[in-house]
Amino acid sequence: MARPKLAVWKFASCDGCQLSILDCEDELLAIADRIDIAYFPEASSRMAPGPYDLSLVEGSITTADDVARIKDIRDQSRTLVAIGACATAGGIQALRNTADVAEWTRLVYPRPEYIETLATSTAIADHVRVDLELHGCPVSKAQLVELVTAVLAGRRPQIPSAVQCVECKRHGTPCVMVSHGTPCLGPVTRAGCGNLCPSVGRGCYGCFGPVEGANTDALAAQFRRLGLPEAAQRALYGGVTCAAPAFAAARGRHD
Amino acid sequence: MEALPNTADAGMTRPRLIDDPRDLLRHFLGQGYRILAPQERDGVIDPAPLTEPEALPRGRVDDQGPGHYRLRDGDPDRWFDYVVGPSGWKAWLYPARRKLWSAERTDDRLTFRDATTAWPKTVLFGVRPCELAAIARQRRIFAEGPYVDTAFAERLERSIIVVVQCARSAPTCFCASMDTGPRAVAGYDLALTELPADHGAAFLVESASQAGDDVLHTLGGATARPRDHAAALDLSRAAAARQTRTMPDDIAGGLKLRLESPVWADIASRCLTCGNCTLACPTCFCSDVEEVSDLSGDHAERWQLWDSCFNSDFSFIHGGPVRSSPAARYRQWMTHKLSYWHDQFGSSGCVGCGRCITWCPVGIDLVAEADRLMAEGTD
Numbered sequence: 275m276a277r278p279k280l281a282v283w284k285f286a287s288c289d290g291c292q293l294s295i296l297d298c299e300d301e302l303l304a305i306a307d308r309i310d311i312a313y314f315p316e317a318s319s320r321m322a323p324g325p326y327d328l329s330l331v332e333g334s335i336t337t338a339d340d341v342a343r344i345k346d347i348r349d350q351s352r353t354l355v356a357i358g359a360c361a362t363a364g365g366i367q368a369l370r371n372t373a374d375v376a377e378w379t380r381l382v383y384p385r386p387e388y389i390e391t392l393a394t395s396t397a398i399a400d401h402v403r404v405d406l407e408l409h410g411c412p413v414s415k416a417q418l419v420e421l422v423t424a425v426l427a428g429r430r431p432q433i434p435s436a437v438q439c440v441e442c443k444r445h446g447t448p449c450v451m452v453s454h455g456t457p458c459l460g461p462v463t464r465a466g467c468g469n470l471c472p473s474v475g476r477g478c479y480g481c482f483g484p485v486e487g488a489n490t491d492a493l494a495a496q497f498r499r500l501g502l503p504e505a506a507q508r509a510l511y512g513g514v515t516c517a518a519p520a521f522a523a524a525r526g527r528h529d
Numbered sequence: 530m531e532a533l534p535n536t537a538d539a540g541m542t543r544p545r546l547i548d549d550p551r552d553l554l555r556h557f558l559g560q561g562y563r564i565l566a567p568q569e570r571d572g573v574i575d576p577a578p579l580t581e582p583e584a585l586p587r588g589r590v591d592d593q594g595p596g597h598y599r600l601r602d603g604d605p606d607r608w609f610d611y612v613v614g615p616s617g618w619k620a621w622l623y624p625a626r627r628k629l630w631s632a633e634r635t636d637d638r639l640t641f642r643d644a645t646t647a648w649p650k651t652v653l654f655g656v657r658p659c660e661l662a663a664i665a666r667q668r669r670i671f672a673e674g675p676y677v678d679t680a681f682a683e684r685l686e687r688s689i690i691v692v693v694q695c696a697r698s699a700p701t702c703f704c705a706s707m708d709t710g711p712r713a714v715a716g717y718d719l720a721l722t723e724l725p726a727d728h729g730a731a732f733l734v735e736s737a738s739q740a741g742d743d744v745l746h747t748l749g750g751a752t753a754r755p756r757d758h759a760a761a762l763d764l765s766r767a768a769a770a771r772q773t774r775t776m777p778d779d780i781a782g783g784l785k786l787r788l789e790s791p792v793w794a795d796i797a798s799r800c801l802t803c804g805n806c807t808l809a810c811p812t813c814f815c816s817d818v819e820e821v822s823d824l825s826g827d828h829a830e831r832w833q834l835w836d837s838c839f840n841s842d843f844s845f846i847h848g849g850p851v852r853s854s855p856a857a858r859y860r861q862w863m864t865h866k867l868s869y870w871h872d873q874f875g876s877s878g879c880v881g882c883g884r885c886i887t888w889c890p891v892g893i894d895l896v897a898e899a900d901r902l903m904a905e906g907t908d
């Protein structure tokens with residue numbers, strides 16, 4: 275049986291998710307044995323042409339060129355998986371979605387006239403059909419390996435849909451909200467990171483994006499009881515998943 | 530539990546008085562037991578392996594309220610003035626994640642291996658009365674029904690239970706109204722009551738099993754007098770009297786008449802459906818199983834992990850989840866716990882420990898909501 279062909283693509287992003295792929299050190303050789311890493315410019319100068327069995331797409335869509343390129347990638351890919359907060363929610367760069375982009379461009383670049391950009395940073399799924407999303411900033415290595423394993427076995431990958439709080443309880447992490455009043459987005463955030471922030475006593479800042487049915491209003495009521503000012507609540511939702519609809523709406527309510 | 534309480538030849542040893550609970554710990558350590566006992570970690574007190582008797586969190590007290598838990602210093606001489614922590618004994622007896630078996634594929638066959646790990650002989654030290662009741666309710670489910678979780682049953686069989694009777698109740702405790710505390714009367718091996726400072730003797734130690742009797746014999750110490758018993762009972766009565774929450778008497782039947790109450794939707798508007806209440810609850814027993822395979826496809830494992838009826842996938846069947854709304858999910862949790870559990874297992878699913886109240890990140894209060902539901906008319 276021919277080895278499935280893998281391609282890894284980059285849009286507007288920091289490359290952290292691609293580094294997570296390279297960081298799967300223990301599994302990487304086994305993966306390379308079973309999968310033809312046909313296109314992965316960050317890792318290899320060999321760039322074999324499509325079509326590809328599996329495309330992993332990092333980054334958000336921020337230029338007209340991106341819009342055309344992602345359509346072309348979709349056409350060449352049997353399975354397309356968006357990886358990371360940028361590709362699934364627009365990333366931190368989506369803060370521009372509620373700002374004046376022309377003004378930001380003037381503030382940041384000495385020669386703003388060279389910059390050609392869209393007014394928004396959007397997720398891959400806003401432009402093409404996406405078969406699966408792996409969330410997180412960066413994506414979880416365990417989920418990447420699980421995805422590849424599932425593709426090879428021809429089964430559905432096991433990607434949790436539960437809320438972060440479930441991970442706290444499964445890990446025996448005392449709730450940071452209850453035990454020290456630290457604001458936490460865990461109750462509205464999808465699990466999958468392995469309980470990183472609460473397990474070191476920090477509140478979750480939502481990098482895996484909103485869980486299905488996120489009740490941000492109920493959480494806001496508790497943040498107010500904890501004495502968290504409106505501006506701080508707004509800032510909590512202004513992270514790498516700020517443009518995910520449930521978080522964007524919650525952020526808007528604290529204007 | 531090593532033996533049933535109060536059979537003809539067990540639990541007959543007269544209660545003793547001891548000065549220092551560390552003597553008991555040293556005894557068990559000397560006998561080669563693993564001890565699990567409440568200890569302070571990450572701002573909470575929860576059971577953990579104890580190798581050093583000094584590690585008991587003497588003088589510490591837990592302030593608990595809806596969505597609120599803080600440790601502070603209390604009377605430095607008191608050993609057990611805190612009550613229950615977030616994880617409790619459930620995390621030990623029924624671990625949050627557990628490998629059930631693994632399978633290996635070779636050219637001509639599949640080989641399955643049981644992945645159950647051995648449970649050393651263990652002392653569960655400092656079990657509170659509500660927790661003892663919760664352990665018995667989980668045992669009813671895991672070990673006394675038609676399908677026995679043999680790993681759970683073995684963990685309990687190989688454990689000695691040392692109860693600490695509660696002299697102090699947290700504001701979230703309502704065991705008195707659930708008939709599970711603050712004094713355990715049976716089902717343990719040994720029970721300690723920390724007597725008041727002015728009583729003149731520190732601890733009353735009672736046995737309810739052969740294993741408990743054996744320990745009492747080796748420990749020595751003075752035989753308890755009637756006034757020691759009286760002091761212990763007074764203490765428990767006072768702890769019960771200080772409880773501020775009371776579950777409505779008729780809740781089991783009453784909820785069944787209020788399944789369409791508007792209160793469910795009101796609770797749901799405040800509820801995160803985060804599942805913390807279910808996972809912190811010492812009787813909640815739901816789990817999921819997950820299959821994992823490796824890249825080669827020749828090695829597979831089956832894992833069991835805690836699940837919650839608040840997860841939308843929990844009731845997912847062909848076509849969608851059975852309980853798609855948050856109101857339906859809260860109603861499932863509360864009616865199962867407080868009502869249908871009676872029909873299913875012959876008791877309430879709630880032992881009144883207050884964990885679901887304390888560890889709800891938004892402080893939804895099971896007892897207050899039960900009161901509100903009962904105050905509303907029937908459907």
Ligand code: SF4
Pocket residue numbers: 438439440442443448449450451452458459460461472477478803805890
């Ligand atoms: S720490 Fe955050 S994620 Fe964990 S249980 Fe508390 S609110 Fe939920």
Ligand code: SF4
Pocket residue numbers: 410411438463464467468469470471472477478479480481482483
């Ligand atoms: S706890 Fe939250 S913010 Fe932290 S890594 Fe996990 S999902 Fe991201």
Ligand code: SF4
Pocket residue numbers: 806809810811812866878879880881882883884885886895
């Ligand atoms: S329902 Fe709440 S109070 Fe009752 S046993 Fe469970 S956690 Fe404790």
Ligand code: SF4
Pocket residue numbers: 799800801802803804805806807839888889890891892893
């Ligand atoms: S009642 Fe509280 S702990 Fe339970 S699911 Fe709702 S918000 Fe979470």
